[in-house]
Amino acid sequence: MPTHRSGTGDPVRTLELLWRAPGAGVNQRGPRQTLSVDRVVAAAIGVADAEGVEAVTMRRIAQALGVAPMSLYTYVPGKAELLDLMIDTVCGQMTHSQPPDGSWRARLTAIADDNRALHERHPWLITVSTARPPLGPGVIEKYDRELAALDGLGLADVEMDAALTFLLGFVESTARAAAAARTSQQDSTLDEQQWWEASAPLLERVFDAERYPTAARVGAAAGAAYEAAADPEHAYAFGLGRLLDGLGVLIDSRAG
Amino acid sequence: MPTHRSGTGDPVRTLELLWRAPGAGVNQRGPRQTLSVDRVVAAAIGVADAEGVEAVTMRRIAQALGVAPMSLYTYVPGKAELLDLMIDTVCGQMTHSQPPDGSWRARLTAIADDNRALHERHPWLITVSTARPPLGPGVIEKYDRELAALDGLGLADVEMDAALTFLLGFVESTARAAAAARTSQQDSTLDEQQWWEASAPLLERVFDAERYPTAARVGAAAGAAYEAAADPEHAYAFGLGRLLDGLGVLIDSRAG
DNA sequence: GGCTAATCCCGTACAGTGTACGATGATAGC
DNA sequence: GCTATCATCGTACACTGTACGGGATTAGCC
Numbered sequence: 366m367p368t369h370r371s372g373t374g375d376p377v378r379t380l381e382l383l384w385r386a387p388g389a390g391v392n393q394r395g396p397r398q399t400l401s402v403d404r405v406v407a408a409a410i411g412v413a414d415a416e417g418v419e420a421v422t423m424r425r426i427a428q429a430l431g432v433a434p435m436s437l438y439t440y441v442p443g444k445a446e447l448l449d450l451m452i453d454t455v456c457g458q459m460t461h462s463q464p465p466d467g468s469w470r471a472r473l474t475a476i477a478d479d480n481r482a483l484h485e486r487h488p489w490l491i492t493v494s495t496a497r498p499p500l501g502p503g504v505i506e507k508y509d510r511e512l513a514a515l516d517g518l519g520l521a522d523v524e525m526d527a528a529l530t531f532l533l534g535f536v537e538s539t540a541r542a543a544a545a546a547r548t549s550q551q552d553s554t555l556d557e558q559q560w561w562e563a564s565a566p567l568l569e570r571v572f573d574a575e576r577y578p579t580a581a582r583v584g585a586a587a588g589a590a591y592e593a594a595a596d597p598e599h600a601y602a603f604g605l606g607r608l609l610d611g612l613g614v615l616i617d618s619r620a621g
Numbered sequence: 622m623p624t625h626r627s628g629t630g631d632p633v634r635t636l637e638l639l640w641r642a643p644g645a646g647v648n649q650r651g652p653r654q655t656l657s658v659d660r661v662v663a664a665a666i667g668v669a670d671a672e673g674v675e676a677v678t679m680r681r682i683a684q685a686l687g688v689a690p691m692s693l694y695t696y697v698p699g700k701a702e703l704l705d706l707m708i709d710t711v712c713g714q715m716t717h718s719q720p721p722d723g724s725w726r727a728r729l730t731a732i733a734d735d736n737r738a739l740h741e742r743h744p745w746l747i748t749v750s751t752a753r754p755p756l757g758p759g760v761i762e763k764y765d766r767e768l769a770a771l772d773g774l775g776l777a778d779v780e781m782d783a784a785l786t787f788l789l790g791f792v793e794s795t796a797r798a799a800a801a802a803r804t805s806q807q808d809s810t811l812d813e814q815q816w817w818e819a820s821a822p823l824l825e826r827v828f829d830a831e832r833y834p835t836a837a838r839v840g841a842a843a844g845a846a847y848e849a850a851a852d853p854e855h856a857y858a859f860g861l862g863r864l865l866d867g868l869g870v871l872i873d874s875r876a877g
Numbered sequence: 878g879g880c881t882a883a884t885c886c887c888g889t890a891c892a893g894t895g896t897a898c899g900a901t902g903a904t905a906g907c
Numbered sequence: 908g909c910t911a912t913c914a915t916c917g918t919a920c921a922c923t924g925t926a927c928g929g930g931a932t933t934a935g936c937c
Contacts, residue, residue: 377820497801700923
């Protein structure tokens with residue numbers, strides 16, 4: 366049975382890979398390696414970025430590297446570990462902007478924006494980051510940097526962790542919605558408006574506006590405002606504002 | 622290529638299925654149907670609940686119904702539509718508690734708790750609800766009921782929609798984290814503590830605490846508090862509190 | 878009662894997946 | 908030169924969703 370997610374294999378082997386720590390076999394008999402872990406990971410990221418996560422197959426990556434599919438297994442124990450390596454790599458290469466002023470709101474907004482950009486650049490992240498992130502250098506550096514933005518605000522350590530989890534979960538949630546809106550518009554031959562036009566006659570027949578008055582009113586208002594069923598941009602702006610307000614209540618209570 | 626998500630097929634056909642509206646073929650020549658859409662959907666939900674989403678295959682569902690795999694396609698155009706039907710069904714059957722008092726905080730807390738329970742009862746929801754939800758009777762009734770909890774607070778219609786999206790996105794995010802913690806503990810033969818014991822020697826060798834001071838301090842504190850890498854229960858309680866505080870700032874500004 | 882057309886059920890087949898297994902060949906140390 | 912070791916990779920297997928088409932069954936019509 367295919368696994369698709371890590372943790373199934375030897376965790377120590379996975380950690381060695383993430384940190385590029387040489388394993389037990391330092392003896393160098395046998396033929397030279399033609400590739401490297403980094404090249405395999407880079408090829409996988411390239412395929413995922415360009416063709417989507419469904420194109421990330423061992424055969425496709427091998428083809429991109431000009432190598433037979435099974436050769437990849439000399440560099441990576443399996444696909445699950447490769448996905449972990451991809452996650453850690455893009456987290457390590459992530460661009461992190463310096464907030465203009467020193468307010469915590471500006472710092473957290475920058476973190477949210479940076480993570481949003483990360484998900485926009487690598488849409489496959491959301492389909493892969495279900496389990497807990499791999500403890501590689503990229504992920505840990507990211508964790509440290511983002512935690513620092515919450516340091517010195519009077520929060521307890523566990524509160525800092527919880528606040529960051531809250532913020533990153535929100536960004537991932539909106540990124541997921543954005544990706545869904547993008548793909549549903551892409552792989553389907555008809556776009557949002559065409560879908561609506563095709564569905565409207567039947568919906569009007571089965572949907573009873575008197576039975577669902579609030580849904581009818583709000584849904585119509587939202588549809589008119591967004592010109593679609595949902596607007597990821599608006600959801601991000603609204604949610605981030607509320608989220609920072611909510612954290613502000615806690616931070617102010619600690620400061621005062 | 623397998624699709625796995627809806628929107629690919631005829632949207633009108635999907636809507637007809639969701640609302641159980643009879644299609645064009647009302648002519649009833651030919652043999653009697655031995656099953657029904659409801660039975661197929663119920664069997665699929667049962668398999669998903671009991672054996673996980675990875676067990677939801679056409680062959681497995683057919684087996685549960687005592688029927689050949691291809692027979693399912695007389696009731697459902699494909700797996701994507703079946704997943705939509707599953708989502709709509711569990712949304713319609715969802716239990717919704719009445720909040721004890723009339724405060725909006727109590728109402729929204731009840732909505733969050735109900736959705737949390739929904740995700741606990743049907744863990745496969747998070748792996749399936751990537752795209753926008755199917756516009757079936759169950760989903761729409763849920764949308765209407767939950768919007769009503771935000772009505773009359775002085776929010777604009779689009780704000781009501783955004784606030785609900787924010788709340789449900791948060792619940793889904795924590796449910797995803799909880800599911801990840803559950804499965805990573807389940808399918809792996811070693812639990813959280815064993816994993817840590819196996820990984821600790823290597824991590825101590827590669828992880829430089831002086832280079833990542835905040836991560837080291839906060840990570841240690843969180844690990845000690847949770848006795849794990851993450852605590853979904855705590856993340857839910859913390860996040861919901863902040864979220865309601867943040868919405869409260871907006872609601873108060875509208876009321877005053 | 879026969880005939881036709883529609884409809885259900887389902888056996889077979891296909892393209893695609895991750896990867897286990899083992900054969901082949903290249904290289905380094907003795 | 909011998910041998911142990913390792914990279915490469917061809918083949919094979921179990922599994923997925925589902926296209927296709929062939930029987931079997933039934934309703935409407937003459």
